[in-house]
Amino acid sequence: MPLYDFHCRSCAHRFEALVRPEQGAPECPACHGRDLEKLSSGFAVSSAEKTQAAAAKKRKKEAAVARRDNIAMDIEAEKHRLEDH
Numbered sequence: 001m002p003l004y005d006f007h008c009r010s011c012a013h014r015f016e017a018l019v020r021p022e023q024g025a026p027e028c029p030a031c032h033g034r035d036l037e038k039l040s041s042g043f044a045v046s047s048a049e050k051t052q053a054a055a056a057k058k059r060k061k062e063a064a065v066a067r068r069d070n071i072a073m074d075i076e077a078e079k080h081r082l083e084d085h
């Protein structure tokens, strides 16, 4: 269900409304006007937040993997050093 932010041009009220295709455009809950401006949708904002959270999680995971690889390389280097002597 698409959730949209609306701005009423008649009374400057801002509100969120679910838009059902069969009901048509919503009306302002404050003044019942229909001179509404559709703003960026709440759905789009929440999915953008989700994408950002996923990207942050991915970066964290990549950093953890990089650290583990560094440790593995250190162990390998140490082994070679010991073998040389």
Ligand SMILES: [Zn+2]
Residues within 6 Å of the ligand: 008, 009, 010, 011, 012, 013, 028, 029, 030, 031, 032, 033
């Ligand atoms: Zn209004």
